[in-house]
Amino acid sequence: MSHIQYAPFSSAVDPGFWQILTEKKLNEFGLDESHQTINGFYSNGNAQGIPPQMTVDYAAFNREWKPPPRSFPVCGTLCNTNTIEKFREMDKKQLLSGVGQELWEDITSGKVLEHPEKLCRFVLLTFSDLKKYHYYYWFAFPALKFPEKSVYSEPPRALQEVLPPEKLSALAEAYDSYQSSRSTYATFFVVSDDGNGPIIADFKELDKLVSSPENVMVGVCDPSAVQGYPGWPVRNLLSFLTYRYTGKVQSIKVLMVRDRTHDGVRDFGQSVVASIAIPALEKEDILILPECVGWEKNERSKMGPRMVNLSSSMDPTRLAESAVDLNLRLMRWRLLPDLELDKIGSTRCLVLGSGTLGCNVARLLMSWGIRHITMVDNSKVSYSNPVRQTLFTFQDCINGGQPKAKAAAASLRNIFPGMQSEGISLSIPMPGHAITDSVLEQTKEDVKKLESLIDAHDAVFLLMDTRESRWLPTVVAAAKRKIVINAALGFDTFLVLRHGVRADDGPRKREGASAIPLGRIRGCELGCYFCNDVVAPGNSTRDRTLDQQCTVTRPGISMVASALAVELLVSVLQHPLGSDAEADTSANEDHLVRDAECSLGIVPHQIRGFLARFHQILPASRAFDMCTACSDVVLNKYKTEGFDFLLRAFNEPGFLEDLTGLTAMQDATDDAEVWGLSDDEEFSSGPGSMDMDT
Amino acid sequence: MAAAGSISADEFRSLAEKFADTSSKIDDGWHLEILASQDSVYLWRKSILPRSSQSNEQQKESQKDPGSAPPPVPSGHVVTPTKMSETTEICAQLDGQQLNVHDWDEMEMEEDEDEQCMPTVLLEREVLTYEYHILYSESYAVPVLYVNIYKQDGKLVPLDTVWEMSPSSFQKLLGEDKWTILTQQEHPLLGRPFLQLHPCHTGDLMSQVLKNSAGNIKQNYLATWLSTVGPMVGLHISPNYIT
Structure with missing residues (x-):
């Protein structure tokens, strides 16, 4: 007859x-590696097919x-190591045989009789x-391994086959x-029947066995639900029974x-009854x-360890990430099934200027799930900043002030650790601010840096405090x-606009507006910030008083403009044509009612707002052939x-006007006529006339 | 007066007590947890199921009728792999990356086969623990079902896999509006992440049900509600709870 095989415990960790x-490791154990006593448990109510689980x-x-x-x-010994090396090098056999020795001592001393639960043990090695x-x-x-093998003297049978229903x-x-x-269920017990029905007694009454083995059963709660295989506690019970009764009962x-x-x-009848032979062993x-x-x-x-990665349910950073993600996806599932969250979230944004606009824009980009944001600025946080510039606090101002770009980037990561934000201190060279020889090399470096930053991002926000600093990044x-x-x-007042993005690298083509309804302009034909100007950018700070140089705006303006700037980007990204969206x-007000091609609505060119009247308008204009920033001639140069071209633009007054033909145009035209062409004084004078600030 | 279909916190408490009572009579595993500090009670239960039972009709049939159960084991061979198993295998592979294969091999022990140990291939490999919690929501004035499903190593089954695992009859519903039905939330009493069956539809559902029942309308509230929504997350309610 074949020997008994037992179903091993299968570990289950809640x-x-x-x-x-x-x-415990963080607050109590520290570096202490000494063994800890812990508790596990098993159940004997497993459904068929479920492995015998031992749970902690x-x-x-x-x-x-x-x-x-x-x-x-199940009584456990925890061995928690401090390093993966110790975990690896731990002498596992020795660890186990140490516990085996305790088990053997409990058996040989008879302690098991009083405390039979000591037969069920586990060891847990962790790192x-x-x-x-x-x-x-x-x-x-x-x-x-005691006895070496066991055999049934009577094969196992289901209780319902052995006993009539009433028994x-x-x-x-x-x-x-x-x-x-x-108070707690007993793992092991003794069942006897003297003819007047079953009596169940504590395990310590076991010695009754010797007097009348045929009327007595040793009870054990069996975790195994596998037919033909008793569970692990039965194996340990057999070790004890063999030691105690070898030679005394068969x-x-x-x-x-x-x-x-x-x-x-x-279904109590699925319990199993079997007679197990007790081998007669020699004393030695x-x-x-x-x-x-x-x-x-x-x-x-394999006889080897396991590893589980629980960062998704335990790491606070990961929890924050999935919560933020869920929140955005909720918008998609509930309102906008085709919202391109992945496209939006993967857009790398370069934020030039880390003042009120830069801070607010970065926060809103973060709300849209954008993770990759690079902040650029050349100044430090000053005491007046934090109340308006929403990424800074008082702490950033003291000791001379933190560099704005770095402080803003760090603040983004503080708000949400999932951010990949970087802060770069950089001065952007500007037309009208002459480059002396002493700073020539530095300027070269700065231009190179700006070029590589623009290369490495998908969208650029121009949020600086002067008009002329926007020229170089525009080009x-x-x-x-x-x-x-x-x-x-x-x-x-505020202006938010998207620059036209050319369809290809060649010269701008003037396609007739035939395919496009009147009053709508293709994205690739839209103008830039400088297209409405008939003067090149120059030094606008030279003759300004202090109140003109500092932030003198109604505080809500920055919030409104920042919000529109970010939403404009998202609308561009969501539009099927992207930056080529018309x-x-x-003037053509059907945009208020007609269906938009994009689920987020229309994609305007410019939004101009007038807070005194709580009013905003959405003008659009074509790119200007003589623009000092985006015309063919400038881009070709x-x-x-x-x-070399940039340096002349920085240093030589009139250079850009001469280059683009603005000078010639101005000479040929009486100024009064130019102004006379304007049909709306309120905004036709272009962005150059607005005070700018961040 | 409370809206149709809703119950008060006191009603929930007494319903929960009765539910736990019935459970202990039929050994159904539900426990009533009383949090004196937060003046709250909740019901909880853990069920252990083979990983594929939710999506495997054959398995479900055999569970329904233990009397005529097919020959037991090796169920590891009987159970057909599902999407779930693929997902978990991928997880396992990713998990394994942290130590290179060489390190793992090195840690394995050469040991003689233990002759008294059954061949482990005969055991069902993967089982899942379903931990259900039923809490009362003050704001919706209805009970809310929370569930976490985890593997034997304690790793939670992610939300999208739980969606995939739900029975086909719920798939259509989930496809349309899954975020309003089953999402990950923080357990309000334990502060751990749990999947939540969103309570916003419970009031409507229960007012429909209660409208059609006469007399002691609320005594079967929990069982009726759970037997309707529970199967989505593998929870089946015994008819014993209906009085």
Whole structure:
């Protein structure tokens, strides 16, 4: 007859266990690696096909511990190492045989008789990488190779086949009343029947066996639900029974209680009864410490450890990320099923200027799920800044002030650790601010830096405090065909516009407006910030009084303009044509009612707001052939001559006007006529006339 | 007066107590947890199920009828792999990347086969623990079902996999409006992430149900509600709860 094989425990770790282990490691153990006593439990009510699980949960470390209702205790030894190397190098055999020796001593001293639950043990070796929330672990369920093998003297049978229904229910009743009379369920017990019905007694009454083995069964609550294979506690019980009764009895009847309930119907009859032979061993065979086995196989069926990565449910950063993500996706699922969140979120944004506009724009980009933001500025945070510039606090001002760009980038990461934000201190060279020889090399470097930044981003925000500082990034971004969103503030007025993005690298084609309805302009034909000007940018700060140089705007203006700037970018990204999306002019007011091609609505060219009247209009204008920033002649010069061209623009007054033909136009035209062409004085004078600030 | 379909906190408490009572009579695993500090009660239960039982009709049939259960084990071979298993295998692979293969091999032990241990291939490999919590929502005045499903190593099954695992009868509903039905939220009493069946439809649902029942309309409130929405997340309610 073949020998008995047992179903090993299968470890089950509740998420709460990893949580409490983490807390204990951080707050209590520190670097202490000494063994800890912990608690696990198993149930004997598993449905068929479920492996016999031994569970550790949130309560595993509790001193006053009781297993959950209808569960059975398993006494554990935790060995938590400080490093992965120690985890790897730990002598696993020695660790296990140490626990095996305790088990053997409990058996040989007879302590098991009083405390039979000591037969069920586990060892847990762990290493917790708390930075990554990676847990390495390995369970062992110690079993002694004693006896070497066991055989049935009577094969196992289901209780319902052995007992008639009334005896079966009498036994179940006796079992229930015995277990419920105790504070926790007993794993092992003794069943006897003197003809007047079953009596269940504590395990310590076991010696009755010797007097009348045929009327007695040893009861054990069996975690196994696998037919033909008793669970691990039965194996350890057999070690004890063999040691204690070898030579005294030939076989012992064992009742393995499998107490299933399904849909409210109890199935106690699936419990198993078997007689197991007790081998007659020589005296010397029971004196030596038997070998201890029981390391659990991993998911690859190898004798090896396991690893679980719980960062998605435990790492606060990951939790914040998924919550933010969920919030955005909610918008998609509930309102805009075709919202291109991935496209929006993966857009890399370069924010030039980290003042009130820069701070607000960055915050809103973050709200849209954009993670990659580079902040640029050349100044430091001053005491007047934090109340308006929403990424800064008082702390950023003291000790001379933090560099704005770095402080803003750090603040973004503070708000949301998932941000990939970088701050770069950089001065942007400007026309009308002559470059002396002493700063020539530095200027070259700065231009190069700006060029590589624009290269490395998908969208550029122009949010600086002067008009002329926007010239260089406008030229570079136009040459590289990047999306540019520009925002400028007056005291109670603002302008937000997107620059036209050329369809290709060639000269701008003037396609007739035939395909496009009147009053709408293709995105590639739209003008830039400088297109409405008949003067080149120059030094606008030279003759300004202090109140003109500082932020003198109604505070809400920055918020309004920043919000529109970010929403304009998102509308561009969402539009099927992207930056080539047509723009309406507000002269043609059907944009208020007609269906938009894009689920977020229309994509205007410019938004001009007038807070004194709480009014805004949406003009659109074509690119100007003689624009000092985006015309063919300027871009060609920049592409062919590079820095030499830029240097002349910085240094020589009138250079850009001469180059683009503005000078010639001005000479040929009486100024009064130019102004006379304007049809709306309120905004026709262009952005150059507005006070700008960030 | 409370809106049709809703219940008060006191009603929830007494319904929950009765529910736990019935459960203990039929050994159904529901427990009533009383948090004195927060003046709250909630019901909870853990169920252990083979990973594929939710999407495998065959398996479901055999569960329904334990009397005529097919020959047991090796169920590891019987269970057909599902999307779930692929997902978890990928997870396992990713998990394994942290130590290179060489390191893992090095840590494995050469040991003689333990002859008294059954061949582990005969055991169902992967089981999932379903942890259900039923809480009362003050703002919606209805009970709310929270569930976490995790593997044996304690790793939570992600939300989109739980959607995939829900029975086909719920798939259409989930496809249309899944975010309003099942999302990840913080457990309001334990502060841990849990999946939540959103309570916004519960009041409507229950007012429909209660309208059609006469007399002691609310005594079966929990069982009626759970038997309607529970199957979406693998929870089946015994008829014993209906009185």
